[in-house]
Amino acid sequence: MSNKTLSYYNQNAQSFSDSTLHVDMSALYSEFLPLIPKHGHILDAGCGSARDAAYFKQQGFTVSAFDASTELAKIASTHLQQPVAVKTFQQLDCSNQYDGIWCCASLLHVPKNELPQVFLNLQHALKPNGVLYVSFKYGDSEREHNGREFTDLNEEGLTALITQHTELKIIKQWQSVDQRPERESEVWLNALIKAVPVL
Structure with a gap:
């Protein structure tokens, strides 16, 4: 995440x-959660307010969370009632730890040329057959908007990125509209990706 984007989140945390806290995410939860083992360990990566992490915790999953913004991590820690780490996707450095990783509207701030390494970090962090959820604003450009930098992806762009990783396989891609009031014209690309170990 660029310093400009990070300072935006710290100033507007x-x-x-x-x-974002009360946006209805049930349609996305219903795609992701059935793929995670009961009481499985989910990482909410780039958790923002920890809205999703808190929901997963209520459903009986073990939850970890991080955000690059110090100020958002403070708010998220209070909401989640457990510590939220301050780190970036580039600093994710663990292996074989999570049954699921949830990257809801968070990877879109990673510069496109850094996404291959970030997906490798995510692949390593997943357990074999673990599932990754990602979402990007729909498009094919890198752009700046309202003081933040975005990497937009469409199906072709995401597929090209994922095929670089032998152990990651896209199991579903679909488009959805933004659930926030007055944002209905914004289209999102969603994907479920599985870590399939190469034998």
Whole structure:
């Protein structure tokens, strides 16, 4: 995440958290959670307000979370009632740890040329047959908008990225519209990706 984007989130942490906390995510949860073992360990990567991590915790999953923004991590820790780490996707350095990793509207701030390494970090962090959920704003450009930098992806762009990783396999891609009020015109690319160990 660029310094510009990071400072945006640190300066607007409370208003960003407030605007996202009560968005209805049930349609996405229903795609992801059935693929995770009961009481499995889920990492909410780039967790923002920890809205999703808190829901997963309520459903009986073991949850870990991190965010690159110090200020958002503080808010998220309070909401989740457990520590939220301050780190970036580039700093994710563990192996064979999570049954699922949830990257909801968070990877979109990683510069496109850094995404291959970031997907490798995510692949390593997943257990064999673990599942990764990702979402990007729909498109094929890198752009700046309202003080933040975005990497937009479409199906072709994401497929090209994932095929670089022998152990990652896309199991589903679909488009959805933004659930926030007045944002219905924004289209998102969603994908479920599985870590399939090469024998």
